[in-house]
Amino acid sequence: MARTARFGNRLDIVLFGGCILLSLMSMVLPPNLREPVAGSLRRSLVAPLVRLQRGAERWRGAYLSSMREELRRDTLALAAARVPTLESENDRLRQMLGLASKLQWGFIPAEALQGRGRIEDFTITLSAGSKAGIRERSLVVAPEGVVGVVQTVDPSMSLAILFAHPDFRVSAMSADGSAFGIVQPHIPGTGVPAQSSYVQSERWLLEMRGVPFRSTLKPGAVVYSSGLGGIYPRGIPVGVVLGEIKTAEAWARTYLLRPSVNPAEITAVMVLTPQRGAAALTNVWGDIGSVDSATRRVVVAGDSLARQAAAAEAAARRAAIDSAVRSLTGARDSAAADSLARVIPGAAPIARAAPAPATTARDSAALRARRDSAAARARRDSVARRRDTTGVRP
Amino acid sequence: MNWGATIRTIFLCALLIFLHYTLRPLLAWRASADFLIIALLLAAVRVRPGVAAMLGFIMGLASDSLALGAFGAGALAMTLIGFSWSKLKAVFFADHVLLNGFFLFLGKWAYEVVMNVMERRMQGAELLMQILVWSSLSAFVTAVAGVLALMALRPVLETRAA
Numbered sequence: 064m065a066r067t068a069r070f071g072n073r074l075d076i077v078l079f080g081g082c083i084l085l086s087l088m089s090m091v092l093p094p095n096l097r098e099p100v101a102g103s104l105r106r107s108l109v110a111p112l113v114r115l116q117r118g119a120e121r122w123r124g125a126y127l128s129s130m131r132e133e134l135r136r137d138t139l140a141l142a143a144a145r146v147p148t149l150e151s152e153n154d155r156l157r158q159m160l161g162l163a164s165k166l167q168w169g170f171i172p173a174e175a176l177q178g179r180g181r182i183e184d185f186t187i188t189l190s191a192g193s194k195a196g197i198r199e200r201s202l203v204v205a206p207e208g209v210v211g212v213v214q215t216v217d218p219s220m221s222l223a224i225l226f227a228h229p230d231f232r233v234s235a236m237s238a239d240g241s242a243f244g245i246v247q248p249h250i251p252g253t254g255v256p257a258q259s260s261y262v263q264s265e266r267w268l269l270e271m272r273g274v275p276f277r278s279t280l281k282p283g284a285v286v287y288s289s290g291l292g293g294i295y296p297r298g299i300p301v302g303v304v305l306g307e308i309k310t311a312e313a314w315a316r317t318y319l320l321r322p323s324v325n326p327a328e329i330t331a332v333m334v335l336t337p338q339r340g341a342a343a344l345t346n347v348w349g350d351i352g353s354v355d356s357a358t359r360r361v362v363v364a365g366d367s368l369a370r371q372a373a374a375a376e377a378a379a380r381r382a383a384i385d386s387a388v389r390s391l392t393g394a395r396d397s398a399a400a401d402s403l404a405r406v407i408p409g410a411a412p413i414a415r416a417a418p419a420p421a422t423t424a425r426d427s428a429a430l431r432a433r434r435d436s437a438a439a440r441a442r443r444d445s446v447a448r449r450r451d452t453t454g455v456r457p
Numbered sequence: 458m459n460w461g462a463t464i465r466t467i468f469l470c471a472l473l474i475f476l477h478y479t480l481r482p483l484l485a486w487r488a489s490a491d492f493l494i495i496a497l498l499l500a501a502v503r504v505r506p507g508v509a510a511m512l513g514f515i516m517g518l519a520s521d522s523l524a525l526g527a528f529g530a531g532a533l534a535m536t537l538i539g540f541s542w543s544k545l546k547a548v549f550f551a552d553h554v555l556l557n558g559f560f561l562f563l564g565k566w567a568y569e570v571v572m573n574v575m576e577r578r579m580q581g582a583e584l585l586m587q588i589l590v591w592s593s594l595s596a597f598v599t600a601v602a603g604v605l606a607l608m609a610l611r612p613v614l615e616t617r618a619a
Contacts, residue, residue: 071505071507074507075505075508075510075540078508078510079506079507079510079540082513082532082536083533085514085532086514086517086529086532086533086536087529087533088529089518089532090529090575091529092528092529100528101522104518104519105523108522109519109522112474112478112519113478113523115475115479116479116482118479119481119482
């Protein structure tokens with residue numbers, strides 16, 4: 064037994080030594096002898112293992128390529144999903160640029176961060192503050208119209224209330240200036256649960272109160288700030304009339320308005336400086352500006368008509384003088400000459416100096432002169448009337 | 458070791474070698490588990506030291522045939538590891554799972570050290586970094602994989618009495 068164990072130990076040592084020796088020999092083998100040994104191993108013992116490894120690596124390659132493809136698809140889908148957002152943001156910024164070019168001066172662009180809590184529903188945080196020139200009660204506008212008014216100003220940020228805030232009020236008027244009133248938030252009637260969707264959707268609407276009973280506004284009519292309150296300048300769109308609502312005030316009408324600005328789209332705004340707010344805002348927002356420009360166009364057209372009428376009058380007068388001179392050249396009838404002198408004082412000496420024509424010629428000349436003088440008088444009257452009409456500017 | 462145990466051991470070693478050439482390329486970790494080392498440990502504690510050295514030599518030479526940079530280095534390292542594990546099983550309680558994990562860590566780390574030194578691809582700080590960081594990490598992953606494999610295969614295995 065002990066001999067067997069000793070033999071086993073010796074055998075182990077011999078095997079171990081032989082393996083170590085072979086390992087060292089294979090390490091120091093020259094390349095021309097090493098490669099045949101390694102090649103024979105690769106072709107026999109290792110060949111199935113290499114095939115397994117190749118298959119596994121192919122699987123991995125396929126998996127990685129499918130992952131890459133999936134990632135590429137996801138990236139494309141993500142990019143495609145972002146396109147509408149980018150387009151709307153682009154449109155919004157273009158509108159802001161348009162508003163900035165119309166305002167020209169006295170505005171501060173700011174980003175609007177909308178509150179997320181229930182209490183902050185009707186306030187926005189602006190990314191500009193007193194360092195940028197914003198003051199309390201500065202007006203906040205968007206390309207569509209009134210957004211709100213600044214309430215609190217910090218050096219680098221400010222807080223503004225939206226048009227739906229309970230404290231918001233603005234004096235407003237119709238586009239033609241026939242109806243005036245006070246616009247304030249529309250707070251739905253009691254008896255309706257505060258969290259109902261009806262109340263939530265109605266809560267963003269506005270009311271135009273105190274409109275004189277004789278003034279009616281049709282649905283779709285645009286309401287502008289009137290500039291009477293002192294804070295909001297004239298001519299900024301506030302909302303669009305949805306319809307009249309019945310209230311307890313029997314002496315005035317109340318209209319429900321849809322705000323010009325969609326609260327969900329308030330991302331970038333302009334804050335007007337007090338100086339800009341005090342200055343005129345004509346031709347900044349569409350309708351008031353177009354009304355003004357139409358008025359100017361009418362006035363200009365009236366002026367040109369007056370100029371044309373004056374030119375026509377002068378031409379007619381010259382033509383009358385010329386025709387009278389031509390017809391009376393050589394006429395010797397003093398009556399005709401006197402008649403002509405009465406009508407055209409400047410023509411008398413010429414008439415008198417002219418030679419006397421025949422009787423029939425004298426009669427026809429007098430008749431023509433009378434006709435011309437009457438026509439000239441009528442033209443003069445009509446031009447005077449036109450001047451009176453076009454000289455009055457609305 | 459009876460025939461049944463021998464067949465089971467051969468089957469499990471073949472399974473681990475299969476995993477070495479399939480799972481390892483699929484995972485492609487920088488510090489991946491070495492299933493050949495686990496298979497060698499599994500076999501070495503069940504055979505005589507001479508046989509374990511020979512198994513290590515064959516497995517090392519087979520893996521060296523695919524990496525000509527240090528032909529023979531893997532065979533030398535695995536011969537040493539196989540013989541040492543087979544000898545140490547008589548000293549330590551080889552069926553202890555954590556002890557097996559420690560031996561696996563030590564064996565794989567020694568294998569990595571021998572391979573890195575013999576290949577002469579890296580020198581200085583880079584070699585030190587490879588041995589201390591990546592080789593240690595690879596040895597740790599191998600030890601963890603080995604312990605998990607041994608725990609999973611415990612009902613099938615039957616350790617030869619020392």
